[in-house]
Amino acid sequence: MKKELMIPVIACFVILPGLSFGQTAKKKNVIAAKTASSAKIIAATTAEISEGKALVMQSDCMACHKIDTKLVGPAYNNVAKKYPATAANYEELADKIIKGGSGVWGPIPMAPHASLSADDAKKMVRYILSLH
Ligand code: HEC
Incomplete structure (x- = not known):
């Protein structure tokens, strides 16, 4: 092979796999960061908790739930014991x-609350998960 051809050929074998490896590593880091952030405990502020509590009290929730005893649905303090206050659990329970x-x-079954916004539902979850 001619000398002038060797350089681009070597470059292909050395640089290209290196580049794509770099990208895979970057992707993995992003996924790891996402997983870590959704598993991190997010402590709700007092303001968020009282806002969530007001929303729960205004809605029909207390017709089926009590704080410390099972009614139609589980006691809220048992819900709080079951789920750590992570972003993933806020999402899942709000949904x-x-x-x-x-x-x-x-x-x-719990009845759906289709008119509730995801934001308000998450505030309710912040309040409920603070009750342990
Ligand atoms: C008609 C009765 C009823 C009403 C009204 C109701 N719930 Fe429930 N809720 C239930 C039942 C039953 C379950 C258990 C569902 C299950 O086993 O998956 C439940 C479960 C839950 C859970 C735990 C979900 C899980 O997957 O672990 C949360 C949080 C919750 N309710 C919050 C609320 C909030 C907030 C409201 C008001 C917006 C509300 N509920 C209104 C009956 C109700």
Whole structure:
């Protein structure tokens, strides 16, 4: 092979895999960072908790839930014991409040709350998960 050709050929073998390795490593870091942030405990502020509490009291929640005893739905302090206050749990429980569903605490379904915004549902979850 001619000398002038060797350089680009070597460059292809050395630099290209190096570049793509760098990109994979970067991607992995992003995924790791995302996982870490969704698993991190996020302590709610007192203001967020009282806002969430007001929303829970205004809605129909207390018709089926009590703070410390099971009614139709699980006691809120048991919900708080089950779920650490992570971003992932805020998302998941807010989604469950909006869409409704069953099977986690028993066969009785929670009614959906379709008119609730994701933001308000998350505030409610902040309040509930502070009750342990
Ligand atoms: C009609 C009765 C009813 C109403 C009204 C109700 N819930 Fe529930 N809720 C339930 C039941 C039943 C469950 C258990 C569902 C299950 O086992 O998956 C539940 C579960 C939950 C859970 C735990 C979900 C899980 O997957 O672990 C949260 C949080 C919750 N409710 C919050 C609320 C909030 C906030 C409101 C008011 C916006 C509300 N609920 C209104 C009956 C109700």
